[in-house]
Structures are given as C-alpha cells and as structure tokens.
C-alpha cells in the first residue's frame with residue numbers, strides 16, 4: 028500500500044476545508060442546525076476528522092421545504108423564461124468546470140476516491156449533465172390532438188397537453204458519487220423549473236455544500252436549491268414523509284428505497300428510485316481472455332466497487348474460465364492501493380468503517396460458503412478503510428455473495444456452459460441494473476441482449492454512462508430513469524386541456 032503523502036490542495040479547497048464547521052443552505056442562508064447539533068465527517072483514508080456539518084432537525088427540513096415552496100411560487104423562478112433557466116444551468120456547468128480540481132479534491136478527501144478519477148469522471152460528468160439538461164429547458168413541450176368524442180358529435184374541440192414542473196423535489200443521495208448523484212437530481216429538476224431540497228449522505232456531505240455555493244454564484248434565486256445535512260432517520264425520513272414535497276428522487280440501497288417508496292405513497296408523492304445492483308459481466312466463448320480480464324477488473328474495481336452497477340458477478344465460458352480468472356487475479360494484485368489524493372493510486376479506501384466491516388464480512392461469508400479466494404481476501408493495512416481487491420472463484424449461484432449486493436471491490440467468478448444457462452444465471456438475483464456482454468459474435472450478442480433483465484446492457488464495456496442515455500433499474504434495482512429525456516419527464520406533470528370552441 029502506498030504511504031500517505033501530504034496533498035497539495037488548491038487555494039479554494041484549502042479555504043473550504045479550513046472552515047471545519049460547515050453550514051447548510053436553507054432559503055439562501057447558510058445556517059447551523061436549529062438545535063446546534065453537528066455530525067462528524069471523517070477522512071476514510073486515515074480516519075481523521077475532516078469537518079463537521081449541521082445535524083439538521085425535522086424543523087430544519089420543514090423550513091427547507093417551505094423555502095423551496097416559496098421559491099417555486101415566487102415570480103423570480105416561476106416566471107423565469109426557459110432560456111433564462113437554460114443560461115443559469117450553463118453558467119453552473121461552467122462554474123463546475125472552473126472549480127473542477129477543487130471539487131475533485133473535496134470529493135477525494137471526503138469519499139476516499141482517486142482525485143484524478145473524481146476530476147475525470149465525477150466532475151466532468153456532472154458538468155456535462157448540467158449542460159445536457161440546460162438544453163432541455165427550452166424544449167419542454169406538449170402536443171395538440173384532434174379529439175373524437177362520440178357523445179358530442181355536433182361540437183368542435185381543441186385538445187392539447189402541457190407539461191408543468193412537478194413542484195418541490197426532495198432529493199436523497201448516497202455516498203459513492205456524492206457530487207454526481209446530486210447533479211443527477213438537480214439538473215433535471217432545475218431544467219424543468221422545480222425547486223429542490225437536497226440531502227447528501229451523512230458520510231459525504233461536503234461536495235454538495237460546495238456545489239450549493241456554485242449554484243448561488245451562478246445566479247439561481249434563493250430557495251431554489253436548499254441543502255440539508257444529516258443522517259437518514261433524522262433528516263431523510265422527515266423529508267420523505269413531508270406533505271409539502273411533490274416528488275422524491277432517491278439513490279441508495281434497495282432496503283432504504285423501499286422505506287422511501289412506502290412513505291411516498293402516503294402523500295402520493297411522485298417518486299424515482301435508483302437502487303442496488305448485482306450486475307453480471309458475461310464473457311462469451313469468442314472473447315479474448317486478456318480483454319475479458321481487463322474489462323472485468325475495470326467493471327468491479329472502479330470506485331472501489333462502490334458502484335450500483337458494478338460488474339460484481341463474472342460469468343466466463345468454461346473454455347476460458349481458468350485463464351480469465353488467473354488474469355483477473357493478476358490485475359487485482361497489481362492495483363496500487365492508497366490515499367485517493369496520491370496520483371498513482373488506483374484503489375482508494377472504502378467510504379466508512381461500516382462499509383469496511385460489511386465488505387470484509389461478505390468475504391468471510393463467501394469463504395464459509397465454499398468460495399476459493401484467488402486474489403485479495405480482506406482488509407489492507409490497519410489504518411483507513413482499505414480492502415484488497417478480491418476475486419472469489421467457483422462460487423455456487425445460490426451463495427449469498429452471488430445473490431446479495433456487497434458494494435465493495437469483490438467479484439465472484441463462475442464458469443458456464445451455454446447461452447441459455449448464462450442468461451438464466453444473469454437474471455437470477457433480485458436486481459436488474461446493468462449487465463455487460465464481452466464478445467464480437469454479433470448474432471450471439473443480439474440473442475442475449477433481449478434475454479437480460481436489466482436497465483442497461485453494455486457490450487465490450489461496462490460502467491459507461493452518458494447524459495443522453497436513460498439509466499435505471501429493472502426489478503428491485505428501482506424504477507424511473509435518470510438521464511435522457513426520460514429523466515426530464517419524471518420532474519414534469521402532464522396536464523390535458525380540452526376546450527369546446
């Protein structure tokens with residue numbers, strides 16, 4: 028493991044981190060929690076205290092929802108022309124780019140991920156998503172229809188539909204891509220004219236607070252974006268059941284997603300859920316084993332495996348199984364583990380002690396259920412939340428490590444005989460977020476794609492996302508889509524108008 032180095036930070040990061048006791052944003056004001064309580068934010072690479080943030084109360088959540096409601100109805104936002112919203116979103120994208128290194132550093136310190144990857148992936152995708160959604164601001168449209176009402180044949184009608192912003196959005200996000208997940212929620216909400224109360228994960232609230240500063244700098248009216256910090260039960264749950272919230276959008280575990288879904292129904296709050304996954308990587312017979320092993324390594328070890336669509340199950344045709352697994356183990360063993368601020372590091376720490384214990388616990392369960400550990404197999408070092416990139420081989424399809432989401436750098440590898448069998452196994456978990464197929468055999472690939480029950484199927488790549496391509500789950504991976512036009516619709520109500528003329 029690489030020894031920690033003293034990171035060289037931008038002046039803006041240094042200034043932001045030196046504040047130590049951060050405030051949250053409600054109605055354009057930076058405020059402490061109403062009862063003065065705070066939450067500690069730790070650096071997962073060395074377990075040191077990075078900062079504190081307000082531990083918001085239910086009263087704070089209520090104030091944030093009210094501020095968002097006022098902003099939603101105030102002429103400054105409600106009557107803003109779509110091209111002006113577009114301009115604000117473009118300005119925000121520019122500010123994200125201008126602050127790319129700072130945002131990446133904050134993300135790396137808070138989450139543990141590599142600063143280089145944070146800049147190239149998390150920050151770049153966030154800016155690109157705000158730009159993509161900015162374009163939609165001026166393209167929200169209904170349709171006109173010729174109606175045929177059978178019981179009023181003598182009358183003439185004009186029928187049309189119009190799209191309207193759904194209102195106040197409660198957005199609750201996880202800690203694996205803090206900035207990017209916040210952007211996935213904010214961009215479509217703002218493009219459609221909604222207002223937002225954002226709750227970042229308690230482990231990683233810092234980049235959302237920095238982003239909120241950029242939102243104000245971009246010129247969004249006060250109260251359009253509010254950020255409340257704190258944990259799930261005391262901040263997320265009150266936001267979920269608040270009657271003033273018109274739409275909830277959540278990224279996180281399936282378990283919490285179900286709680287949020289049930290709470291949402293009490294108020295008929297609109298809801299989008301992007302939940303867990305156990306995505307298969309399917310290597311067909313013709314695939315070069317070296318390509319498959321490299322692809323499989325990227326699919327699982329990217330972001331320390333803390334990716335909802337991580338390629339956490341590897342199915343290799345039996346002909347090439349041993350070779351691909353051996354190469355994958357070599358890739359795993361070659362990864363440089365260390366502090367995310369070190370530019371040579373490829374695998375940072377997990378986000379928290381809880382995650383460290385959970386992932387190591389799953390590795391032990393795998394062993395107990397007969398898995399062969401061919402790489403990694405436990406914690407790396409004794410300071411910071413590092414886990415060795417792990418490969419578990421020849422695991423039974425029904426084993427817990429095959430069926431349950433681990434959310435760490437652990438892949439299970441199984442050999443298969445034929446296409447029918449691998450399709451059945453690929454679908455044999457409660458999840459359906461992503462899958463990848465590795466092959467140049469076009470007819471086999473095309474036969475397999477419709478059989479896979481997941482929201483995304485990649486071919487010869489994995490974890491590739493684009494703002495224009497809808498992303499979301501089948502089965503218990505959630506419902507509703509992020510990105511693309513589909514995401515926009517999730518923030519709009521459709522009104523039908525029928526006029527007798």
Ligand code: ADP
Nearest residue numbers: 200201227228229258259260263264279280283
């Ligand atoms: P993970 O398992 O990846 O930590 P969670 O699903 O627990 O993810 O958390 C994702 C987000 O959901 C976080 O912002 C967390 O605070 C929030 N959360 C957790 N529990 C609840 C809850 N009961 N109601 C609303 N939000 C919650």
